[in-house]
Amino acid sequence: MKAFIVSNVFYRVPTSVPHILALFAVSLALSATALRANEFTQQDAAADVFQQRIMPIFRSSKPSSCVQCHLASVDLKDYILPSHTETFTALLNAGLIDRNNPTKSKILSLIQMGEKDPNLTAERLHAKTRQAEYEAFEYWIIKSCEENPDAKDATRPGDTDDSLLSDNQVGPRHPIEVVRHTRKDRLIESFTREVWSQRMRCFPCHTPFEINPENPQHQKAKQRHQELVRQYGARMNLFEKSPTATMDRWISSSRKVRANQLPLLHLESPGDSLILLKPLSKIPAKLDDGTLPAPSSVIPVSHAGGLKMFEHDQSYKSIRRWIEDYADVVQGNYKFVDQLPTDRWIPTEKIIRISEIPQRIPTGTPVQIFVHLDDQPNDPIAFTQGIVTPRHFVNGPLHKIGQPSPTHPLKSSNAYNKTDNEPRDGESNLNPGEENEPTLPPGTYVIRVYVDTKNKLAKTPERFLDSEDFYGATHISTEWKTGFPNATIIPATSLHATAP
Numbered sequence: 461m462k463a464f465i466v467s468n469v470f471y472r473v474p475t476s477v478p479h480i481l482a483l484f485a486v487s488l489a490l491s492a493t494a495l496r497a498n499e500f501t502q503q504d505a506a507a508d509v510f511q512q513r514i515m516p517i518f519r520s521s522k523p524s525s526c527v528q529c530h531l532a533s534v535d536l537k538d539y540i541l542p543s544h545t546e547t548f549t550a551l552l553n554a555g556l557i558d559r560n561n562p563t564k565s566k567i568l569s570l571i572q573m574g575e576k577d578p579n580l581t582a583e584r585l586h587a588k589t590r591q592a593e594y595e596a597f598e599y600w601i602i603k604s605c606e607e608n609p610d611a612k613d614a615t616r617p618g619d620t621d622d623s624l625l626s627d628n629q630v631g632p633r634h635p636i637e638v639v640r641h642t643r644k645d646r647l648i649e650s651f652t653r654e655v656w657s658q659r660m661r662c663f664p665c666h667t668p669f670e671i672n673p674e675n676p677q678h679q680k681a682k683q684r685h686q687e688l689v690r691q692y693g694a695r696m697n698l699f700e701k702s703p704t705a706t707m708d709r710w711i712s713s714s715r716k717v718r719a720n721q722l723p724l725l726h727l728e729s730p731g732d733s734l735i736l737l738k739p740l741s742k743i744p745a746k747l748d749d750g751t752l753p754a755p756s757s758v759i760p761v762s763h764a765g766g767l768k769m770f771e772h773d774q775s776y777k778s779i780r781r782w783i784e785d786y787a788d789v790v791q792g793n794y795k796f797v798d799q800l801p802t803d804r805w806i807p808t809e810k811i812i813r814i815s816e817i818p819q820r821i822p823t824g825t826p827v828q829i830f831v832h833l834d835d836q837p838n839d840p841i842a843f844t845q846g847i848v849t850p851r852h853f854v855n856g857p858l859h860k861i862g863q864p865s866p867t868h869p870l871k872s873s874n875a876y877n878k879t880d881n882e883p884r885d886g887e888s889n890l891n892p893g894e895e896n897e898p899t900l901p902p903g904t905y906v907i908r909v910y911v912d913t914k915n916k917l918a919k920t921p922e923r924f925l926d927s928e929d930f931y932g933a934t935h936i937s938t939e940w941k942t943g944f945p946n947a948t949i950i951p952a953t954s955l956h957a958t959a960p
């Protein structure tokens with residue numbers, strides 16, 4: 461740890477020699493503490509160290525280093541109580557302080573977790589805060605343990621009911637499922653499925669990394685993209701090399717408030733996110749002299765790329781759902797397990813088409829199609845949505861609906877596993893291969909179709925239609941071949957208004 465601190469500081473501020481010396485001094489003082497405890501003056505009493513170094517963390521309006529990975533629900537502040545004695549006792553009771561080996565206390569390994577982040581940008585961004593927290597806690601724990609050699613770690617964690625924290629307990633204030641749902645790696649995982657997977661709809665204009673300069677078929681795309689960047693600048697490159705980099709870019713861009721541009725991700729009003737409104741908008745109307753005005757990035761929005769999405773297709777629904785979930789996470793709206801979204805969508809290339817839709821259903825009407833294993837209206841396994849085309853059919857790629865989001869722990873966080881006393885319910889349900897290869901095996905399925913004749917989706921596009929909107933259902937036998945030319949086609953006339 462100490463070697464890490466020194467080299468990291470050196471890396472960050474190579475010119476600040478006095479700073480480095482000061483840090484060396486702190487390190488020396490720390491390693492000497494255990495040996496020369498008696499030489500500390502009264503001012504170094506643990507209670508004073510608590511006041512001087514731990515309370516500022518508790519009172520700070522800034523989030524702690526935990527925010528690098530926990531966007532909500534957990535903060536280092538949750539491990540601090542208003543007094544030195546209460547905090548020490550509570551951390552001992554929770555098994556987070558190791559009296560026999562203070563520098564190996566679990567609270568210190570929690571603070572150290574940020575070092576293991578594979579995202580080096582995030583790791584560096586929070587390094588300074590983390591060091592300050594680590595040093596403050598390490599010093600205070602060493603002092604406290606010296607002064608209280610007989611303090612008992614009263615109860616072991618697991619003996620108590622963690623879901624109901626009493627006043628003098630420490631730890632996250634929300635259920636563990638909420639802690640997991642609000643973790644950044646979970647959000648990246650859903651971003652990958654629900655947003656990143658749709659990026660080819662924005663090819664080549666916004667996807668520089670999908671253009672292969674060696675591929676002769678991409679020469680036109682390459683040229684087009686270059687011209688657009690020349691005209692509109694680097695903002696064209698919305699999709700970065702990886703889902704994580706893309707998400708980070710959108711998040712940090714959205715933090716800047718601009719008078720002439722809506723944020724890419726609009727937290728207060730997700731439907732007004734520029735990332736949704738641009739592709740829903742047309743090219744700006746020509747001026748009288750025949751030239752195109754600059755596209756608008758405030759309402760009414762216009763998009764030099766033209767209409768690339770409409771409100772009732774699956775991409776829109778997916779991206780919008782992700783933005784709503786993201787907004788709920790960072791605004792701290794999730795407090796209970798039943799507030800968490802319960803389904804996760806995995807895009808597939810299996811296409812379903814309802815053909816011969818009767819003329820009485822107007823072109824443009826949204827239709828939702830659910831795939832079930834049996835006729836259980838409540839547990840679809842796949843879903844898509846589209847609008848009735850002028851040729852009176854509806855088309856869409858199926859999205860598999862998975863289990864409630866189990867989290868994917870960072871592989872490098874083994875150290876933390878040892879400190880984790882919670883059983884991991886739910887994690888064993890995840891079929892690890894499923895993430896990359898969503899399967900929809902050949903077989904017999906029930907298809908249920910809902911038509912939005914009452915215009916419900918105009919108000920809440922992310923919702924599912926209900927029994928009132930039920931159009932019909934049928935049994936089918938299909939191989940689920942991939943791609944639009946191989947769509948599984950079901951004539952609307954074969955749908956029965958009562959379940960088969």
Ligand code: HEC
Nearest residue numbers: 526528529534536570571573574577869870873876877882
């Ligand atoms: C580098 C990312 C990262 C940082 C920084 C981080 N954590 Fe975590 N945290 C995780 C991951 C990943 C898990 C779940 C994996 C595991 O259990 O090992 C987790 C799990 C937890 C859990 C247990 C919840 C569960 O899923 O069982 C708690 C409590 C927790 N962290 C608290 C903290 C606190 C407090 C801090 C700041 C002092 C912090 N974490 C900093 C990544 C991080």
Ligand code: HEC
Nearest residue numbers: 661662663665692695734735738739755762763764765768
């Ligand atoms: C044919 C090219 C093209 C396609 C395809 C395209 N766009 Fe665009 N887009 C543009 C151009 C050109 C601009 C810059 C001018 C403007 O703001 O309209 C732009 C601007 C944007 C902006 C504003 C970025 C900023 O920071 O100012 C967003 C957001 C956007 N597009 C989203 C999308 C999404 C999402 C898709 C895919 C679903 C998409 N676009 C598909 C050409 C395209």
